[in-house]
Amino acid sequence: MSISAIFSHKLRSILTMLGIIIGIASVICVVALGKGSEEKILSEIRKIGTNTIDIFPGKNFGDVRAGFVSTLTISDSKVLARQPYVDYATPNASASGTATYANLSSKAQLRGGGVNSLAVNGIDIEDGRNFSDDDIKNSASVAIIDPNTKKTFFKNSDPIGKTILFSGKPLKIIGVSGKDKNAFGSNENLRIYAPYSTVMNKITGNRKISSITIKIKDDVNTQVAEESLTQLLIQRHGSRDFHTMNADTIKQTIQSTTGTMTILISSIAVISLLVGGIGVMNIMLVSVTERTREIGIRMAIGAKQSNILQQFLIEAILLCSLGGALGILIALALGFAFNTISPDFAMKFTTAPFVIAFAASSAIGIVFGYLPARNASRLNPIDALAQE
DSSP: OHHHHHHHTHHHHHHHHHHHHHHHHHHHHHHHHHHHHHHHHHHHHHHTOSSEEEEEESSSTTOTTGGGOOOOOHHHHHHHHTSTTEEEEEEEEEEEEEEEETTEEEEEEEEEEOTTHHHHTTOOEEEEOOOOHHHHHTTOOEEEEOHHHHHHHHTTSOOTTOEEEETTEEEEEEEEEOOOTTOOSOTTSEEEEEEHHHIIIIIIOOOOOSEEEEEEOTTSOHHHHHHHHHHHHHHHHSSOOEEEEEHHHHHHHHHHHHHHHHHHHHHHHHHHHHHHHHHHHHHHHHHHHHTHHHHHHHHHTTOOHHHHHHHHHHHHHHHHHHHHHHHHHHHHHHHHHHHHHOTTSOOOOOHHHHHHHHHHHHHHHHHHHHHHHHHHHTOOHHHHHHOO
16 A cells, blocks of 8 residues: 555655655765765875885974984984894985986986885886995996886987986986886976985985885884884984874774765765755645545544554655665665776775665654654544545
8 A cells, every 4th residue: 555655656756765865865975975085095105005104304294494404314224124123124325316318318306216216206117227335335326217208308219228318318228117106296397316425426426315114014003113103213313303104094094084985975965865855744744735635545444553653754765775775776876887987996895884774764764754644544434534
């Protein structure tokens, strides 16, 4: 009887379910978007590796005096590398200048690092070889160029073995790297990589290093390691004139932030469910008024209050459950369309939101359908039959 009542008033039923459909679809899509954005950000962090800690001069990020702090040294890096929980440590140096090859020249950024500096930053070697320990030890005049540098100076020719000038200093090209996926700013900048010893001894002549990158062993808690490294450097420097950046801490912060944002936006979407529930209650109250005579006839021929209560309550639950199912289908359709248009940033659906959404729609049917159903069951049969 409840199903028959729903399908006999199709438009009214669809309008009743509309709030539920929109609310359920909104909640599922928002959670999927939040999960997708979290996965996207974390995948980018994984590219630069986990279990890494970077140490920079200055008391904190954004310290305006960081440029004048030069207490980080190669000696610091060597001491940190000897710690039992450290896989390796490498000092980093950098310089800006003009790169020249034949009659071509362009502004470029030179970055100096150790043997593992490219790998820890998620940069692959696409051609040639990486730096060796001998290159670092002997301050070899070798370099690895990025794809933009290759495109600018060598077009389709092989750059391996050729010599490029940086600020007038020759560097023999031993490899071509992949793109730096984590680079800030324009991707058109030219980047050249060299041993940090080469940058310091042959290019800048400056003993100051810009940072130290540390790879922590996989079985060690990075936060504990970070605290130990911090205390060690404070003892060496006499004060905390540096700050650290822990890749795992950033990952945890992003997970926490995206989780909070998802909860916040989902809470807003839940308002749609509340509005939908009120809509169900209003329509059901109108339905009771319209069907007063029908209710009176049923009660006159023996229907109990519980029968009338069940009929209207089942009708409300069916409306909300059907609305929940349609909301889920619409969310899936929107997700499929979104993922087709934007494959790089996909909505990630999980089982829990679907189960919770369907349970919520059923609960709304019970909560908001009870009052109209109770009113219907308490009608006086005589008054109901006399109702025109």
